[in-house]
Amino acid sequence: MHLANLIRRDHRQWIESNPYEAFEKVKTMLAYGKQLLKYQHYHQALPYLSSAYETTQVIFNLVPRSPQLITTMTSNAIMLADAYKETSHYQASMWVLECTQDRLQADILKQHELCTKVVFFKHCADIVKQAIEELKAITLNSSFYGNVNKSDYHLH
Numbered sequence: 001m002h003l004a005n006l007i008r009r010d011h012r013q014w015i016e017s018n019p020y021e022a023f024e025k026v027k028t029m030l031a032y033g034k035q036l037l038k039y040q041h042y043h044q045a046l047p048y049l050s051s052a053y054e055t056t057q058v059i060f061n062l063v064p065r066s067p068q069l070i071t072t073m074t075s076n077a078i079m080l081a082d083a084y085k086e087t088s089h090y091q092a093s094m095w096v097l098e099c100t101q102d103r104l105q106a107d108i109l110k111q112h113e114l115c116t117k118v119v120f121f122k123h124c125a126d127i128v129k130q131a132i133e134e135l136k137a138i139t140l141n142s143s144f145y146g147n148v149n150k151s152d153y154h155l156h
Helices: 010-017 017-036 042-060 067-086 090-140
Strands: none
Touching: 010 017, 010 042, 017 042, 017 067, 042 067, 042 090, 067 090
């Protein structure tokens, strides 16, 4: 299942060129959609919420993740799914929620991998530091190695 592709190609290109400005437009669409939901105008809310959701998905692929982007995407998905549910489009409602969950889970895994890499690199740096300290202790007790200069080895 796919959304109705409410965003035209030229509009998508504008979003890709102006993701931060597009995000401001998303917030406006969401505010309007939220008001329509408040008054139970579910059918009228769908175009606004769907456009905001699709725009957010494009933005999500372009900019670094921020708490505001994640929160907006999540609340948008919940409002859109609710509007679909209230108009008896249960499959569309489930699709939006599952797609959003998949995106969030994938992002969590990416962040976890990044965190793991940082920890791994720090661990490696600590091992190298420990090896340097051990080598310094050995060379202080022995004049065999003399003074070691990094510049003598041209390491890059």
